[in-house]
Amino acid sequence: MNAPDLSDLSINRNKPLQKQLYKALIERIINGRLLAGVKLPSSRRMSECLDISRNTVTQTIEQLKNEGFLTSRVGKGVFVSKNLPSFANYPDERHPHNDTLNSATPLPSLSVYSQMLNSYPRFMSQWPTLLPFSPGVPDLKAFPFSIWNKLYRQHQDRIPINGYGNPIGYLPLREWLAEYLLITRGVRCAPDQIIITNGRQEALNICAKVFLEQNDSILMENPGFWGAKLAFESMNAKINLVGLKNNHLDVDLLPQINVSEKLLYTTPTYQYPMGGILPPLERNKLLDWADKNQCWIIEDESNSIFSFNGNPYAALQGMRNNTPVIFIGSFNRALLPSLRLGYLVVPKPVVSSFVSVKSVISGPSTLLPQAIIADFMNEGHFVRHTRRMQKKYQKKWEHFHRLTQNRLEPNVNLITGSGIMFAVLSTPHHDDKWLSEKLHKKGFGNAPLSLSDANEKKISGLILGCANTNSSQRENFVDYLAHLLNSDKRPTS
Incomplete structure (x- = not known):
């Protein structure tokens, strides 16, 4: 020292x-x-x-x-x-x-928001680990590191990308991303409508600060992504919950909610965590409702890159001209979680507001990985990699499905969704938090489904990631979960 x-x-x-x-x-x-x-x-x-x-x-x-x-x-x-x-x-x-403080001289108080975060369950403050079955973690062993490292060496000593850069992001990456999103999702935007962020959570935090005043009302599907809820609560927003139908947002419930909504948060192509897809007719109804009520829609598509249908449904953002839709995407599922890079697609009139907030929150995102991704896309590696992972993840999901059918049903059911990186198990009559803790101690990642339900309706289940597993890990997981279910003799409500 x-x-x-x-x-x-x-x-x-x-x-x-x-x-x-x-x-x-x-x-x-x-x-x-x-x-x-x-x-x-x-x-x-x-x-x-x-x-x-x-x-x-x-x-x-x-x-x-x-x-x-x-x-x-x-x-x-x-x-x-x-x-x-x-x-x-x-x-x-x-x-x-x-570590104890002198009670006679306490420190000044913290914000109500920080105290609220401390009161949340452990799962809601932790990011996924590299344990098998951790939700949202890709198969890192299948990543083309040799190609990535070659591109890294080409860029690492470039002076221009070792500075701060523009908060909106690296232009070549935004250009390739605009082309890719148009082809795969029907997103219609120019490169200057794309803002590169430090992951999905920052994108949500930026949206919250751009749109919300204290005590504004917003709508969220339920069950839903806890990270979005925390972003909106940071602005002291009043969150009104909208239930699901067929595991996707129930659009028919929206006219029945008698509040003045500022925005609606939804995950239409892979409803997180239940996996449903909002059908085209429902998407049109949702856009009609948003236009009529002057309500912004945050379309979070961070989990939708891999699906059973190959290319997912067309995005809400591109279905009409001048839609009041903010599109959120991420590179973490498709490439590497360590990149911590995501993006926002916003209407031209509000770009400057988003860039200003991004500049204050975190400044420019690191340029070096943006330059590598731009070349990764330009040379065709991105499309080849995602196609290869699409086939690989689908086989893993199907193997896991067979295992659950043979060894866990009827006590446990696999909820069939649109995404193949995730698997959601319904575990009725069992405490999913207890199951989750036991599985974590055994070395299996997961998240309790009940913590995604803001209404606390006591739904029980496990949110899993199949992508970062091999066949023996899937078999061991199912065997151990079967053992836990048989040993869980506690009464349930």
């Missing part, structure tokens, strides 16, 4: 210098700024830094050594003692190894 810099010590030349230095070093040792085992600067360096005589420094150090606060090691220097004298006074709130 490097010797600490003591240049910020304040020395008053009108008072005894040795006494001041002694007191200052004692205080730093007691309050933990100088930890046990830390090496002090040399006496010469301390005298030069503090502009006092070396003799004053030496005498102070010797006094502290005699009292047990410091110790010498021959040829190595002077260190803070690991066993301090018993008479050293440690105020509870300042002791480096004491």
Whole structure:
């Protein structure tokens, strides 16, 4: 450990210098700024830094050594003692190894929002791990790292992409993305309507700050994505829930909700977590309702890149001209979660507002991975990789489906959705939080379905990711879950 810099010590030349230095070093040792085992600067360096005589420094150090606060090691220097004298006074709130605060001098209060987040279950504050079955994690072993690393080497020493860049994102990437989204999803946009974000969650946070004032009303499908709920709650929005029909948003319920809505959040092509697809007729009805009520729609398609139908349904964004739709997508499912890159597609009149908020929240997203993705798309690797993963993930999902049919039904049912990266198991009459914890301890990732239901209707199930599993892991998972279900004899409500 490097010797600490003591240049910020304040020395008053009108008072005894040795006494001041002694007191200052004692205080730093007691309050933990100088930890046990830390090496002090040399006496010469301390005298030069503090502009006092070396003799004053030496005498102070010797006094502290005699009292047990410091110790010498021959040829190595002077260190803070690991066993301090018993008479050293440690105020509870300042002791480096004491986490409790002095109740007589509490810290200032935190925001209501931060306290609310701390009260949420563990699952809602954690990101997916690399455990098999962790939702949303792709098959990283199948990723073409050799191609990726080659592109990385081509860009790593380019001066222009090692600066900050524009908060809207890297232009070549936005150009390729606009072309790709038009072909695969019917999204109609120019490159200057695409904003590169630090993942899906930042995209949602930007939407919340662009659209919402305190106490605005918004609509969310339920069950739904907890990250969206947290983004809207950060603006103290009043969240009104809309139920599902056939595992997708029930559009017919919207006219019955008697509130002044500012926006509606939906996942129409892969309803998260239930997996339903909003049919074309329902999509048109939703757009009619939004136009009539002057309501923005946030179309979150972060999970829809892989589906049983190959190319997913056409996006709401491109179904009409001038739709009040914000399209959210992500590269994390298709490529690497570590990229933490997503994107927003917004109408031209509001681009500047989104870029301004993005600039304040986080500034420009890192340019180097954006440049690599742009070339990855330009050279055709992106399409080839996603097609290969499409086939691979579908086989994994089908194998898992057969396992659940043979070993878990009728106690457990696999909810058939549109996405093949995910699998949702319904576990009626069982506590899904208990099942989730047991599975985590066994080394299987998952998320309890009940935590996605804001109404707390006691739905029970498990949200799983099949993409990052192999056949033996799928078999072991099903066997262990069958064991848990048979051993769970607790009464349920």
